[in-house]
Amino acid sequence: MSADTVPDADWGTVTGWGRTAPTGALVVRPRTYEEAAVAVRDCGVRGAVARGLGRAYGDAAQNAGGAVLDMTGLDRVHAVDVAGGTVLCDAGVSLHRLMEVLLPLGWFVPVTPGTRYVTVGGAIGADIHGKNHHVSGSFTRHVLSLELLTADGRVRTVTPGTPLFEATAGGMGLTGVILTATLRLQPVETALMSVDTDRA
Template structure:
């Protein structure tokens, strides 16, 4: 048995880890999994327990990592589910194409991106990852492999594209890509003095940018509550580049620092140190700067340059809490931020975005509105009670919690957050009556 946990390292469990090198081996691993079933796992970047299966089987899909074909003319890639977004970026960028959606880390597999229906800074314009999947191959509980499309198999396709790996094992997919002229971003940066200022700026100008995100200081109080640094941009065109960058505009550079060492003490991140960091980060940001050229890794994946950055939180790990509330719920968002600030949560990784229209996935997280994600060390006193209070605010506002980051949500609240949960459960019972596919998340929340 192998100990496995999510990126937050909060709820490790043990399972038999299998690493299939072929689709036939994946089918055999599912068939021989036993009563505790199986679940697929990619690079382990879900923060909670979605890719764990205590006492059962976990399929490490990273060996299935072939890029089968690339249609350079039409921007379509056919690849195995274990291919990472990092690999796709490195292969596709020199050809003038980019992945349609990327989260805050590029170390996510294609299978994981589909199963969690990941979103990024461009959701307000482009939706989540599932919208860009043209077809996928799914290994079902009966051992059959089915090719699913949104048009031909909408029920099973959209239950899978957000289904957290519980409808079967995603083996491969065809993905529509985004054309780009360079590997650099043209970025506008500005400071917002408080939460009202931040929301006004986001609502009034987000439509002008493909990508938009705000880092928010959740320790600021009083008149500065909700102060933030807003960064928005798009892929730079060749005519926006300097002379040096024009020599090789599609060269992708992703610098990496040494990994965070083991044994970081839990007390390193406390209210005092994080408050000092947040103040410094806010003040060093420009009041307004237009058209700065940034590397893709700087704009999208700053933490990927620091391997094993989750060790910063010490041996106890951390909880990542992400929610979304409807666009009219300014008051709910303010109450939540004020609650976090009063509790003095030592969080320096807090980002606020606006989501666009909801996605078709039955368990897709995004819905129109405001989404806030924050990391909280597990050592924070009163953490469980704080998160329960935040859940109550989210529910009262008609919002929901992101399952790919959850490790502690109470199951009775789930149906109120996800209106198609009943249909999802019925479909699972129909296509997988013996529960060949399951996970710690599925058992905890009765998915």
């Protein structure tokens, strides 16, 4: 695979949020699931790894000399079940975008890290946690299913309790490219906050 044979691909330098250990890779920006599948199929011996918004502190989502799939072009919210409290979205959707869509409907994801600028796929791949980890657990505890593009070119529906789900949750993208996810949501009862202040 080369930048000449893949639409919207070029060689570039990739780093994590900490900007340590930059590497050169073919950065592919798929806009469809089919383009992602072609990139995975044609990636060559160095393989391909998916990348979200690049907020990992270390060197996650780097592939020196290989392909890195920038998944932020696959960023659709497909369906929100307001009655059931679930959302189906692409892996490239940011938590910021989910806030924009879900909060007016009275819902949000139960676990958020220190930034809203991470993708759903990255949140699953890193199995992120927030300040409420002791109560709500990590992000993948609230994933009902996901669609995973594996190295053999197949798209698999993966659900909690299966070995492939357990390997993908926190697997840093090494089991395949997450395409979509269905998430269980948490109701937001009000935009107001009650604060008690105790003075010593």
